[in-house]
Amino acid sequence: MDSTVRAAILDCAFQWAATGGRLGGNLWNRLTVLAEEARRAWNTPDRGIWEVRTAGRPFTYSAAMCQVALDRAARLARRLDMPGDADSWATEAERLTEHILREAWDEDAGALTEHLGPGGGLDASLLALPLRRVVPADHPRMVATSGAVATRLGAGGGLLHRYLPEQSPDGLAQPEGAFVLCSFWMVDNLAGQGRTDEAAELFDTLCSYASPLGLLAEEIDPATGEFLGNFPQALSHVGLVSSAVVLGRVQRGVRPELSTRACFS
Template sequence: THSEFTLDEGERVAFVLTWHPSHERRPRLVDPYEALESSVADWRRWARHCRYDGPHRDAVVRSLITLKALTYAPTGGIVAAPTTSLPERLGGVRNWDYRYCWLRDSTLALGALLTAGYQEEAEAWRNWLLRAVAGNPAALQIMYGVAGERRLPEAELPWLPGFAGSSPVRTGNGAVEQLQLDVYGEVMDSLSLARSAGLPTRPHMWSIQRALMDFLASAWRQPDQGLWEVRGGRRHFVHSKVMVWVAADRAVRTLEQHQETSGDLAGWRRLREEVHREVCEKGYDPERNTFTQSYGSRELDAALLLIPRVGFLPPDDPRVIGTVDAIRADLGHDGFLRRYDSEEDDDSVVDGLPGGEGAFLACSFWLVDALHLTGRPKEARELFERLVRVANDVGLLAEEYDPGADRQLGNFPQAFSHLGLVNSALTLFGTEEAG
């Protein structure tokens, strides 16, 4: 159906698009103008709950609204982005389907929602997480559908040209079948954070965590595909091992602080110590004073900026400061940050894909946090100001940014980027100016 009509200045026409299953009654008709006013009032009421009152509050609220809008209300699942196959480089092949819920977002999302004052949304996300990870820990996936769907087969749609000729267009995501050990750490960290924040515990929550730890204790020595879901073969990624340490650390802390829990305290302490020792021996380059992307490699990885944030080493440790400086020097992109070196002429590229990509916005926010934690607040604030200005006219951020062309790249809007903005604002200003 199509129609042609003309509007004069000041006139407006409303369209109401509805959908319903054929076996159910048609939804009631709504007055679109009343519905719009009601929706705006509801969002303003929701935004007033935000406890953050520091600089760039509008950007923080806009990011929180975006996270809320990316949430599937019936289950509480938060999708990474509502789009598929928007390219990480125009004309390139790094085009992925992000319309799913990643376990990796769990800790960042919970922390942002809880600190900003949105306990209901945090609890809904925690409950989705528990439903997703229940079952056999060996079968844990890194992502699920919004309703917990497990089968997300990747397929290419050759009849679609792609945005700006960037093909292929994909549906589904093959990374769902990868082993990524870091997600066990993210899940354990999230559930530990939820417990510490006073969210009501759920039946079987601790039994799920114990099962995850039992699996991880026997599986952590395996190489994996890592945080960045590389398609170029498994490695012993340092970030993955750090997050194994996080899982053991949070399990130990839970046992020490909550008498109603039980588990292998001595074994998990040994695991925590062994992983820490191995990472510091095999994942650290003493000649350059930096941790590396994987054991024995020379490549760097922006995910290593999270080492002080998760508590693996204190921010003032010389190895942490050296890692931050090395990453800035090696992965800097006009003041922003790439996640790792992905340029075509680099023989060391680990992701198995041709073509490069833009600066990764979430990683750039991690650099903000790392600079602040390592005693460089002025530099941290300057970078944060630049990142806030990357957002478009309605405050939305994509996955990546091309500083040279001044354009955003990748799926849009991106939860990971908005989580980075919120958490960096809370890191920089939260203790000083948040209510």
């Protein structure tokens, strides 16, 4: 099981518990196994969220998803008074956040990069770190990263590339379009940084790309506006809905849960 799946399962369980749900002993035992796997797997080379066809690397996003798994396991154990190593999981999650901020940071690039250690390229998947409550949106290194992504991965018209294949080889022959979900992640980051007007403007721009039926593709050709990849793409619509919720909360005066204070509450 990869790090993204572990994180998703534990995060879903955490959200279930946060709304009053309970977990049986058998299910909890399985969840603790996932937490322990995350503790061991955070620096294991893999193919990352984009499932590249090149040699595995210790991707920053994958390490971050291990942080999510450990953090949610600790919170679940405490919230539901379940047996387990909650203090150790919480400590490991905090350590992983610090490790990511240190080891994925490239001073020359002025940004967090795609994998732990030197030599990584920019990767728009790191815009998801505040959404997963790994690094706050308003943390200085996250602000710098979102700015670098906007500048260097920007494809025009509010669109973003996931990465630049010439800097981050993916083993794929076809050209890369702009990945729609990444731009919605940028909306959420801008909102989390208090840049609400910019976030709302970007959101409106992205919605304007939808088909007459309100559907979005996986990617968009930034030169022509043509839809590329899967259509309709569920992830693009998940991003749209998530950003709409974030903006709606901000407009009602509710601070988004992407900031320093809320991220670690």
